Amino acid sequence: MTDTQRYYLKIAMPWLFMAALFLIWELACVMFSIQEIILPRPSKIFTVMVERFDILLRFCLETLWTTTVGFLLAIGFGLVLGLAIGASPFIYSGLYPLLIAFNAIPKVAIVPILMIWLGVGATPAIITAFVISFFPIVVNVATGLATIEPEMRDVMRSLGATQYEILTKVGIPRAMPYLFASLKVAITLAFIGSVISETVGGNRGIGFLMLSAGARNDAPTTFAGLFAIAIMGVLMYAICALIEQRMTKWAFRGEVVG
Amino acid sequence: MSVLTQSNTEPPLVELKGVSLAYGRGDGATLALADATLSIQKGEFIAVVGPSGCGKSTLMKLVTGLLPPTSGEVRVHGERVTRPIKGVGMAFQNPTLMPWRTTMDNILLPLEVVEPHKQRFRANKAEYVAKVEKLLATVGLKGFGEKFPWQLSGGMQQRSNLCRALIHDPEIMMLDEPFGALDAFTREDLWSVMQNLWLERRFTAVLVTHDLREAAYLADTIYVMSKRPGKVILKKTVDIPRPRTLATTFEPHFVDIVHELRDRIHQEYA
Numbered sequence: 001m002t003d004t005q006r007y008y009l010k011i012a013m014p015w016l017f018m019a020a021l022f023l024i025w026e027l028a029c030v031m032f033s034i035q036e037i038i039l040p041r042p043s044k045i046f047t048v049m050v051e052r053f054d055i056l057l058r059f060c061l062e063t064l065w066t067t068t069v070g071f072l073l074a075i076g077f078g079l080v081l082g083l084a085i086g087a088s089p090f091i092y093s094g095l096y097p098l099l100i101a102f103n104a105i106p107k108v109a110i111v112p113i114l115m116i117w118l119g120v121g122a123t124p125a126i127i128t129a130f131v132i133s134f135f136p137i138v139v140n141v142a143t144g145l146a147t148i149e150p151e152m153r154d155v156m157r158s159l160g161a162t163q164y165e166i167l168t169k170v171g172i173p174r175a176m177p178y179l180f181a182s183l184k185v186a187i188t189l190a191f192i193g194s195v196i197s198e199t200v201g202g203n204r205g206i207g208f209l210m211l212s213a214g215a216r217n218d219a220p221t222t223f224a225g226l227f228a229i230a231i232m233g234v235l236m237y238a239i240c241a242l243i244e245q246r247m248t249k250w251a252f253r254g255e256v257v258g
Numbered sequence: 259m260s261v262l263t264q265s266n267t268e269p270p271l272v273e274l275k276g277v278s279l280a281y282g283r284g285d286g287a288t289l290a291l292a293d294a295t296l297s298i299q300k301g302e303f304i305a306v307v308g309p310s311g312c313g314k315s316t317l318m319k320l321v322t323g324l325l326p327p328t329s330g331e332v333r334v335h336g337e338r339v340t341r342p343i344k345g346v347g348m349a350f351q352n353p354t355l356m357p358w359r360t361t362m363d364n365i366l367l368p369l370e371v372v373e374p375h376k377q378r379f380r381a382n383k384a385e386y387v388a389k390v391e392k393l394l395a396t397v398g399l400k401g402f403g404e405k406f407p408w409q410l411s412g413g414m415q416q417r418s419n420l421c422r423a424l425i426h427d428p429e430i431m432m433l434d435e436p437f438g439a440l441d442a443f444t445r446e447d448l449w450s451v452m453q454n455l456w457l458e459r460r461f462t463a464v465l466v467t468h469d470l471r472e473a474a475y476l477a478d479t480i481y482v483m484s485k486r487p488g489k490v491i492l493k494k495t496v497d498i499p500r501p502r503t504l505a506t507t508f509e510p511h512f513v514d515i516v517h518e519l520r521d522r523i524h525q526e527y528a
Contacts, residue, residue, distance in 0.1 A: 151352055155348050159371045169371070174358075250408070251357070
């Protein structure tokens, strides 16, 4: 195999695996004559996706909107909290146990409470996406700050740098690769958050669409919704990965140089 | 010529009086440095050598005020040091250059932080960039400013590190085994770079090293420290004229000095 062939094969691999998965699924459905209400065939799901494209798109955009807003809030809040925790040992020891306790709470449990407080609509979904996705951002940013080389700190201190200068000139740039790495995890969590909220109780978004399709025993539409979420998740992940590479080239030095 | 020819009646720039330092508290405390007394004249190049773990690096942190002494006192310019002092340049064995900054921006860093440069940095950036380029040329790194540190070899990184430590014209230069991780040829090359920089600028330098030839090549005065807890056990004046070259290191007098230091340190292990 030549290098070029190898290169194209590598690019084609994910698609080949996906095609194989769908093929096996399709064949299994036909061979074992599985009812559509239990597990629809992929071909049927794709047909539904095309036929109901306008509806799917509308509900997807609603979910995308709540997810993105919740995610952006999580970035802002996570960055500030992560910097505070990473920069101050006192805030760290005070807040970290609380954060872990909070992260252990299943977020499904808080959605009904949010509904009572905020009613149905976009807000509970935004909040759920936010609370579920900020934790990895906080932890990563704090780790980036806490692992500054002591010698780097000594160099700065011997120059008479203030804590603020050490933070802005060393801490924040150093925490950036950690932040961007966490964004890839956080964006998928944000989707989980908003869809959970829409599914538990809501009147909008892809989660609501799936719930109501499920109630009508319309399995193909439910699965079409699942596929739509997966596609959005991959796209948002790819955007985060792209931004990561752009913003922190130095952390990918191996790839840049050679 | 050596600054030792200067009058020794001047008050020393740096003075340590009975300084000791313990890490940790209570019973678990380890005494890293015990009763260190030494003084450094302005413009003097001193070296501190000794067995590993003898508190050489600790001594350096004490002088710069990065660590407060457990007992005794450290004075710089006659004033007692209680917090990190200003006008210090530091270079460690690990170059600690920031990978997100180019070599140029790394070397500019002290100017962004240290007064009075900090005030005029934005307005006079071109002037400072020219200054860095000149310094880079002095250490043999002309034209490498736009490279990132991770695109440079170990020796080149250490040259950049020296530039960063020197760019703000510090009065005192702290060198903590800056050539320790380099191969022998690069190291010897950098001794000469270091000596030239010192001859040109005449800063006061404290070099911590375990390489006795390096100490004898670069320093005016060498302090030998004992095993932990470190004490100063020998003060050796290197009366070899400058500039010293690699050939100097093979002359009998140089070799004698190195032998004397080595013998004294070996006694510590006995």
